[in-house]
Amino acid sequence: MSRASSEEEDRKGRMATSGLKEEQMTAMEASPLHVLAVDDSSVGRMMIEKLLNGFPYRVTTVDSGKRALELLEMGKANDGSSSAASDVNLILTDYCMPEMTGYDLLKRVKESTALRDIPVVIMSSENVPTRISRCMEEGAEDFLLKPLRPEDVSRIMKFVEYPK
Template sequence: MDTELVELLLIEDNHHEAELTMRNLKKSKLANNMLHIDDGKEALDFMFNEGQYSYNKGKVFNPKLILLDLKLPKMSGIDILRKIKKDPRTQNIPVVILTSSNEVPDIDACYNEGANSYIVKPVNFSDFSKIIGDLGMYWILTNKHPNQPNVQM
């Protein structure tokens, strides 16, 4: 997938939770240009046009939102967040942590590294569905992205 087309990047290794997230975003008509990656290293390769994504060299990856889990194979979500927020090309991309961890050290670490929001995944299906729909509506449709042109209403 061409990086210029991705509006939402979901970085989640649990395929069931990723499917629920994508289904709820599609139901809300918010996932037209969404990409799911289940590996921390691959996510960074995609974002920075490296590895199997090096064919996109020179293109700007600037989605409206990154949904990021913390527990990922090959690289933790906190390490990914740190790299995103320290690079001038990606530092303004909103990153929402979507995780099962309710641990204060995880919450503190994420905000210290520049997370825009931290959401603990609800166990209840209907609560999970509502949260995904609400966060998609806010971050994809309502939030003003720093690289969007000014549009007069």
């Protein structure tokens, strides 16, 4: 099998497992999205990175909400314009973390004029309806149960606008 046909089969496999359509994959490949994954667990970060690296995403992982805010604020100017170096298209954050929960990170992002347009998806291994409702009311795009699966990729990516 040639390398080109092998790459095409890999691409078709990613589309099939994620539920993404041909035009979505083409747009993503032309303009990779930057996903900021926030999880205090090194295993959790590795799993997210592995899942998303099967797609044309640039993934940055950090171990806390505080570090996520530092990265986000470093990349955004006071006037709300963004720096190409850390232009984040989606924040995927764990709910349960020490110091700052995913909910606290969500609130800080949505309160910031420079950051509020970045979609935030919360994930947790605990299915607690009041927690889910609270996050959704605060502005989360979605709440996913861990572990994330390949089909969750298309679910979270529908919230992202591709850069033009």
